[in-house]
Amino acid sequence: MAESTSPTIDFEKELNPAQRAAVEAREGAHLVIAGPGSGKTRTLVYRVAHLVLGGVAPERILLLTFTRKSSEEMLRRASQILDERCRKVAGGTFHSFANRVLRRHAQLLGFDAGFTILDRSDAEDLVGLLRTEAGYNRKERRFPRKGTILSLFSKRANTKKTLEELIESDYPHFEPETEALKELQRKYTARKRAQQVLDYDDLLVFLRQLLAEHETVRRKVAATYRYVMVDEYQDTNHLQAHIAALLASVHGNLMVVGDDAQSIYSFRGASFQNIIDFPKIFPGAKTTMLEQNYRSTQPILDFANAVLDNAKEKFSKNLFTEVVGDDRPQLITAVDDYAQSRFICRRILELREEGVPLGEISVLCRAAWHTNALEVELANANIPFRKFGGLRFVEAAHIKDVAALLKIAANPRDGAAWHRVLLLFEGVGPKTAQMVIQAVDKASGRWQVLRGDTFRGRKYAGDLTRLSRLLDAVSDDEVPVAERVEGAVRYYQPLLKKRHDDFPRRKRDLEALEGIAQRYRSLERFLSDVALEAPQFSRRDPGRDPEDEWMTLSTVHSAKGLEWHTVFVVNLNAGHFPSQQSLFEEGALEEERRLFYVAVTRAKRNLYLLRPEELPRRGPYGDTFAEVSPLLEEVLDLDKLVDFQEFHLEPETELWADEDGESGSDPELLARIQDYFGE
DNA sequence: GGGAATGCGTTTTTT
DNA sequence: ACGCATTCCC
Numbered sequence: 207m208a209e210s211t212s213p214t215i216d217f218e219k220e221l222n223p224a225q226r227a228a229v230e231a232r233e234g235a236h237l238v239i240a241g242p243g244s245g246k247t248r249t250l251v252y253r254v255a256h257l258v259l260g261g262v263a264p265e266r267i268l269l270l271t272f273t274r275k276s277s278e279e280m281l282r283r284a285s286q287i288l289d290e291r292c293r294k295v296a297g298g299t300f301h302s303f304a305n306r307v308l309r310r311h312a313q314l315l316g317f318d319a320g321f322t323i324l325d326r327s328d329a330e331d332l333v334g335l336l337r338t339e340a341g342y343n344r345k346e347r348r349f350p351r352k353g354t355i356l357s358l359f360s361k362r363a364n365t366k367k368t369l370e371e372l373i374e375s376d377y378p379h380f381e382p383e384t385e386a387l388k389e390l391q392r393k394y395t396a397r398k399r400a401q402q403v404l405d406y407d408d409l410l411v412f413l414r415q416l417l418a419e420h421e422t423v424r425r426k427v428a429a430t431y432r433y434v435m436v437d438e439y440q441d442t443n444h445l446q447a448h449i450a451a452l453l454a455s456v457h458g459n460l461m462v463v464g465d466d467a468q469s470i471y472s473f474r475g476a477s478f479q480n481i482i483d484f485p486k487i488f489p490g491a492k493t494t495m496l497e498q499n500y501r502s503t504q505p506i507l508d509f510a511n512a513v514l515d516n517a518k519e520k521f522s523k524n525l526f527t528e529v530v531g532d533d534r535p536q537l538i539t540a541v542d543d544y545a546q547s548r549f550i551c552r553r554i555l556e557l558r559e560e561g562v563p564l565g566e567i568s569v570l571c572r573a574a575w576h577t578n579a580l581e582v583e584l585a586n587a588n589i590p591f592r593k594f595g596g597l598r599f600v601e602a603a604h605i606k607d608v609a610a611l612l613k614i615a616a617n618p619r620d621g622a623a624w625h626r627v628l629l630l631f632e633g634v635g636p637k638t639a640q641m642v643i644q645a646v647d648k649a650s651g652r653w654q655v656l657r658g659d660t661f662r663g664r665k666y667a668g669d670l671t672r673l674s675r676l677l678d679a680v681s682d683d684e685v686p687v688a689e690r691v692e693g694a695v696r697y698y699q700p701l702l703k704k705r706h707d708d709f710p711r712r713k714r715d716l717e718a719l720e721g722i723a724q725r726y727r728s729l730e731r732f733l734s735d736v737a738l739e740a741p742q743f744s745r746r747d748p749g750r751d752p753e754d755e756w757m758t759l760s761t762v763h764s765a766k767g768l769e770w771h772t773v774f775v776v777n778l779n780a781g782h783f784p785s786q787q788s789l790f791e792e793g794a795l796e797e798e799r800r801l802f803y804v805a806v807t808r809a810k811r812n813l814y815l816l817r818p819e820e821l822p823r824r825g826p827y828g829d830t831f832a833e834v835s836p837l838l839e840e841v842l843d844l845d846k847l848v849d850f851q852e853f854h855l856e857p858e859t860e861l862w863a864d865e866d867g868e869s870g871s872d873p874e875l876l877a878r879i880q881d882y883f884g885e
Numbered sequence: 886g887g888g889a890a891t892g893c894g895t896t897t898t899t900t
Numbered sequence: 901a902c903g904c905a906t907t908c909c910c
Contacts, residue, residue: 273900301900326899334904343905351895351904406900473898573897595898635887738900763898785897801898 215255215287221248228461228494229253232260235454235488236461237439237481241525242510242807243501243769246463250435251280253461254295255288257433264294268431268453272438274298274739276767280437296431300446301406302738304413308404309730311423315412320730321402322617323737327601329405330356332622336393338636342386350380350387357473359391363407364443364475401621410445417452428456438766439464439484443475451487460488467514470763470801497524501769501810503531509847510807516840517799535806535813537838537848541855546818547583549853550774553814554589554757557772564590566771568758570805572783576776577759590754595761600736604702604712605719609736611694615681616729618651627673630701633665642670653677672697687732691723762805773809775802778817778835795836802837815848 217226225245228238229252240246250269258264271277277297284292296303305323312319324332334352342349350358358377362369369391373384380387398404404412417424434454436442439462442450454460462484469478485491499507507525514520540546554567571577574596584591599605607630613623621643628639642656649655656670676697680690695716702716703709726732758770777783784798806813820832838844 299900353896353903409900471899474900575896598899633887637886761898787897797898 213288215252215259217252217256221245221252222498224494224496224498225249225252228463228496229256231461231492231494232257233459235458235484235491237484237491237493238461238463238496239481239493240463240465240496241499242465242468242804243499243527244496244525245498245500246437246465246496247276247280247283247767249496250437250463251283251287253435254280254284254292258284258288258291258295262432264291265296266430266432267295268303268434269295269297270300270303270434270436270450271297272299272441272766274302276437299738300413300442300449301409302734304409304449305734305738307427308409308412308416311416311420314420314423315416316399317404317412318402318617320617321404322613322620322623323409323734324398324403324405324622325601325737326356326406327606328403328622328626331625332397332403333359333390333394335622335625335636336390336397340386340390340393342390348379349383350377355387355390358387359394360407361475362391363411364445366444397621401619402617403620403622410449414445414449414452417449424452425456428453432457433459434461436460436462437464440466440469440478440481441471441474441476442480443477444480445475447480447483447487458488467517467520467800468766468804470766470797470804472797497526499525499527500529502527502807503529503533503811505532505534505847506806506809506811506813509535509813509841510803512841512843512847513799513803513806513837515842518796529810531811533812535809535815535848536851537815537817537844538851538853540816540818540853542818542820543579544583545853545855546776546816547580548855549816550580550776550814551583551587551589553774555587557812562771564755564757566810567774568760568765568768568770568772568808569774569776570760570762570765570808571776572762572785572801574761576782580776581759590756591759592756593759595764598739599715599718600739602712602715604698604706605715605736607701608691608694608698608716608719609733611676611698612680612691612729613733614653615677615690616733618646618653618677630705631666631669634669638666683729687726687729688720688724690729691732692720695720762801765808766804769808769810771810772812772814773805774814774816775805776816777821778815778838779821780833780835782821783835784837789836799837 217229221229222245225248228236228249231253238246238249240249254267254269257267269277269280271280277299281292281295281297284295298306308315308317309319309321312321330352333356337343337349337352337355354377358369358372361367361372361376365372367375369388370384373380373387398408417427431453434450434457436446436450441464450460450462462481464478464481466478466481469476485493502510504527507527511524538546538549540549550569554564557567558564569577569580574593577593581591581593600609607626610623610626613620614627617623624643624646625636625639628634628642629636634642642661645655645660646653653674656674661667661670676693679685679693682690698716699713702712706712723732726735758765760768775783780789783802784795788794788798806815815838817834817838841847
């Protein structure tokens with residue numbers, strides 16, 4: 207809607223004084239502390255517009271966000287209030303930004319520009335392989351599992367701590383294995399390099415290395431971005447903070463935005479310490495606080511503030527609002543999971559009657575599986591929903607299989623991808639796969655050796671020949687990406703049929719993947735986006751059709767930055783929310799509380815807190831979690847802040863009408879029945 | 886050496 | 901209920 211004349215924006219009218227201070231700030235370092243619903247996104251959006259309007263070339267602005275989705279959303283909004291120039295602003299996550307920069311300068315670090323990216327499960331598989339190779343998988347030895355090992359390595363990369371320190375603090379029971387783990391880490395690092403693959407942490411580690419050790423690159427990159435903004439700064443880790451500082455090392459114009467109370471990613475090495483330390487790195491930094499909330503009603507904020515009151519370390523903030531409304535949050539006690547689900551379904555149907563669109567309703571949970579029972583009930587009640595968090599589209603086995611085929615074509619040294627593909631064949635296990643991979647390696651990645659004599663007579667010889675032909679076709683850069691992806695899917699289809707009974711459903715996913723591929727011109731870009739999860743890689747596209755409406759189920763982590771008219775928070779029991787492992791860990795409960803704070807501050811008008819009296823505990827003991835969440839119990843004057851409600855199921859209609867006395871049966875009818883059916 | 890069957894210990898959150 | 905190791909059979 208941009209007019210040919212430069213559009214004007216009434217910043218004074220659109221923003222409050224604190225927001226405006228942040229938006230109009232130009233030179234220097236700036237820390238913005240923004241409570242939930244305080245217009246943090248709005249502030250960033252307007253600042254982008256303000257800079258562009260002030261004549262800054264959009265390519266020279268860098269906006270680093272927590273997800274790709276949020277940066278795209280912000281730039282979309284900026285171009286709405288200003289014009290299309292804002293689309294040219296450089297944006298994305300730290301990881302996607304690192305990916306772009308590293309491809310350009312890979313050689314400096316001894317990498318090929320065609321490196322492939324390991325997602326979490328690829329990385330785990332590689333660790334698992336090395337673990338078996340080294341013989342650590344013996345029963346006598348209680349050795350950590352691949353997932354645990356990778357978490358350890360990941361924390362090592364993302365914090366300043368050494369492996370020894372982390373084992374001591376996080377996994378003291380594995381202390382006897384310290385040397386073995388160090389050895390494994392060396393092997394993992396070496397193997398990744400040999401295979402030209404980078405895991406998520408490597409993207410950050412190598413970007414920092416590139417900027418810190420290569421002066422010319424640092425100067426060039428940092429000079430490119432005159433203004434750098436980092437969103438969700440409380441959820442960045444030490445490594446990311448270092449990168450941000452290096453990026454600002456030429457112009458010194460760095461604005462970080464965050465909320466210490468909403469720091470919920472410490473398991474990933476994030477720390478709100480970054481916020482606190484920001485003025486130490488940038489002594490002249492200005493600080494702006496955004497405290498007015500534009501999202502929620504006062505009763506919801508009162509409750510949220512009360513939750514935060516129990517935090518050991520708290521700073522600033524006391525949220526206030528002018529949003530009208532005086533319904534207090536509802537605390538609902540239900541007997542169990544099933545009753546909880548029934549309550550939610552019933553309430554949703556009522557809300558719909560009241561005119562609240564499904565898109566304005568969400569159910570938030572601590573862990574993705576907590577909504578399993580609810581999903582069944584929602585389906586029964588014909589309420590459409592989408593689920594966020596937990597297993598994503600690109601993590602499904604069949605998608606990963608096809609992606610692995612393409613990865614081999616892009617980087618024939620990617621052993622993890624080879625391994626995955628080779629195990630699809632009948633008669634091929636880990637040993638055979640290793641043997642084949644070595645053969646290809648010896649031929650410097652030319653997979654045509656698979657057609658050679660080495661494998662003649664083996665059960666899988668035909669499979670290898672066909673695979674090698676497919677790779678020939680898929681690696682042809684002259685062919686459009688979409689066609690190459692289609693080729694891989696066509697090849698994979700028979701294997702899919704053999705492996706999965708629910709093959710039609712999975713086939714539809716693969717078709718969706720083919721559709722996504724049409725937007726790409728480079729296979730590497732496509733694969734990077736699959737690994738770094740571009741927003742369009744969701745199971746079902748939101749759909750522009752207003753008729754096609756759905757409500758949201760989400761983990762609290764995935765609900766960050768979002769808001770709904772009505773929010774249900776489920777499973778507020780000790781052991782579910784907060785999670786079981788946090789119950790006994792000092793400090794962990796602090797994060798659970800912030801997580802709860804994030805959950806409740808997503809609500810605009812209605813907040814339902816659900817508390818089943820009994821939930822099955824998983825594990826062999828058949829135990830139950832019966833205790834109410836300490837996060838609720840600790841709230842001072844809870845009875846003044848919420849309304850209590852008990853929800854009882856209507857009694858089921860009895861299957862057997864219980865009649866008194868002998869009901870007359872018809873002997874003749876019975877005889878006929880027996881006659882006809884026999885016996 | 887591969888693969889099915891068995892038996893053990895176990896689960897958060899995500900780029 | 902599921903990953904992961906071990907065991908046994910081809």
